[in-house]
Amino acid sequence: MSSLERLTVLGAGVLGGQIAWHSAFKGKTVAVYDIAQDAIDRCRAAHEQYAAIYRSEVGASDADMTATRQRLTYGTDLATAVAEADLVIEAVPEIPHVKTAVYEEMAGLLPKDTLVATNSSTLLPRDFASATGRPDKFCALHFANMIWAMNYTEVMPHPRTSRETLTAVTEFAVEIGMVPIPLRKEQNGYVANSWVVPLLNAAQTLVTNGVATHEDVDRTYLLTGAKVGPFGMIDMIGMETCHNVLTYWGSVRGDAQMNANADYIKTHFLDRGFLGLQTGRGYYEYPDPAFERPGFLAVPDISVVPDLVTLMTTQTEALA
Template identity: 45%
Template sequence: MILTNTTVLGTGVLGSQIIFQTAYHGLPVVGYDITAQALEAANHRLDSLVQTYADFFDAGDRAKAQAARESIRLTTDLADAVKDAELVIEAVPESLDIKQATYEALAAVAPENTVFATNSSTLLPSAIAPHTGRPEKFLALHYANHVWQNNTGEVMGTELTGSEAYDAVVDFAERTGLVAIRVLKEQPGYLLNSLLVPFLQAASHLLVNGVADAPTIDKTWKLGTGAPKGPFEIYDIVGLNTAYNISSRGDETSQKFAAMLKSEYIEKGKLGAAAGEGFYKYN
């Protein structure tokens, strides 16, 4: 099984990167989102990725990246988006209810042989599988933010995932420039976020408990470890909506952090680096 025609559901920060990464490596890709406004924002994100990819891969030569950009098709019609899809990668908000409803709608219109892959960063695919209508062709393919540089592709199935679908997604990951990471059993957070989330959570607890402010926590981490970014800079890159969705499901202190994110940042449009401001301001 070779997966070529690809559809990505969700055109937010990471969804747009998945779309561009796929197109840049020569595969046809369609991006789907629920509103024209969302697609307008996606167009801006995709346009900005042209120079990012040109600089990273081609010493500033925009020809290949521009061709990739022009090959991408966007739509708000789900049936149209998946009519030719061999692989659908879902990158909708990190909410189990939203994901389950998305797959129920997707299963009704996707071709019978289409493989489904969730990009969920924390949810187990087995919690979604019953809503897909094809659990043997459903698994997780998790991308890291800044896909072009942090190019891991964590592949994790459920007990019902067929080996053919699993191997095909591993092959797809490798053909689109990722280092395929075979996760051998279900684990919340896979490998990357099993390491990252507790680190970010520790930083958020320090903040909401009044131990130190965000810049001080970041500075301490960077000076003490030599890391290029502190936890709140990472929060801004990940996006504060994602941070909110994860924290709101956590313990009491994590929920306090979620409430702070909502009132002091998200409701004020400070959604992270992609929006120009989160914990920090960006050009």
């Protein structure tokens, strides 16, 4: 059994909010920190949505939800948020200099025995170990979106992570109901995002370049038996995170298509305030996304064939 009972989550975004809520549901005392009060307010609202989800999908009772809320606190003061933490999980934007700045600010505020983990989805823990001021007490602990259903977490050390830290953090993961996925080597993208990011980037390329609509891309995926397609995934991950990942790796790799995909998300969604599932609108509108409606995967009436042919020939004729 770990000694990690008091958790602080840095970053009240989509996944940070889920980690906080789920950990509190599993009995941990949780402080949620964000630099912005509006992010805290959105997180509180999301937690009320999670209460309904946990009742319907997890079988939680009203008493469970009341106890979960009582274990949660929220705030915008970093010193207060980490003052009693046994474990801090960083879930701030996927931008290296932002993460580094948070670690450097926090380093002098932590109790001496506090462990720190990054929930980064694509960046290596070695990149931030020194900034934490306690590299031996630092590793990666990456959770999946929809944590209540996708209950795994990827544990990745860097060369200076101690065995004791890995033991305690992995025990913590098990205590909150996660399947630990141990990484044997450092890998950008960990396990899941090593295949998820290429998948979502390829799907976004089809839309950015006008090859297909997001609905039709998702149909090709959902017809394999999956419950959510690439664009449903993008909505769940959140437009801001997807934009940050594509922007960073597009720059690092000199990938013009990846940069174009990031620009598409910025122009069509972020600039319009559409952040995905958390704001009720991304590629789909929530809580009733089109891909969950009856008929989304149905064979169409033959009368629509002329319209489909028009879609296929318009650009071809223009290029002739």
